[in-house]
Amino acid sequence: MELNVNNGGTLAVSEAVFGRAFNEDLVHQVVVAYRNAARAGTKAQKSRSEVHGTTKKSKRQKGGGARHGALTAPIFVGGGVTFAAKPRSFAQKVNRKMYRAAMAAILSELNRQGRITVVEAFDVEAPKTKGLLTKLAELKVGTRPLIVTEQASDNLYLSARNLPYVQVRDVQGLDPVSLVSADTVVVTTEAVKKIEEWLA
Structure with missing residues (x-):
């Protein structure tokens, strides 16, 4: 052609x-x-085991309202991320x-x-x-x-x-x-x- x-x-x-x-x-x-x-693939977040803070139970089990353990849990401000992102490669084989x-x-x-x-x-x-x-x-x-x-x-x-x-x-x-x-x-x-x- x-x-x-x-x-x-x-x-x-x-x-x-x-x-x-x-x-x-x-x-x-x-x-x-x-x-x-x-893509850089450098996004990183901390899970509840990696954030800075004590894992001591925050209050007593009974008599204080809702029961809960450490304040590093994802539902608290300053707590960890539920499914924390970690650095990874996005490369695909071609x-x-x-x-x-x-x-x-x-x-x-x-x-x-x-x-x-x-x-x-x-x-x-x-x-x-x-x-x-x-x-x-x-x-x-x-x-x-x-x-x-x-x-x-x-x-x-x-x-x-x-x-x-x-x-x-x-x-x-x-x-x-x-x-x-x-x-x-x-x-x-x-x-x-x-x-x-x-x-x-």
Whole structure:
């Protein structure tokens, strides 16, 4: 199959990477796993045995109203938490084959929806946000573009740093969440070839 290049030409690409059937369940699993891997998992609370305070019975058993033991119980202010959270990992195992298949499915769906714009090259001469906005306006991309190059330059990263919805990635840093959240993916021809080598 072929992708249309912005200058009017075409680029031959692999059907397995840009023409794959969309597997919603697989894509969802990979996106959730990727997002969970970024979670810190550092939340920590104290149970009734860990809070500071005596475990002595707070009052006599009879004659004082409701019967109760230590004031470290969860029903008292300053007491422990019933099901105290502990630091843990949210990472989910995703096989390499599944990850690559999900990436190819996302790219294929973006291609079917016309949300991939292929350009010969994409860079800015100086680290200026205005220059990047001008280039994006010429390409008529959405409000949340993703720029993918074979090796993003420092000028490009710095130009996009002040734009909250513009993402810049090289092929090695490409991930499913950035692809799914982008309105339009602006990708260079060299980056397309590297993506094919990676996912084919």
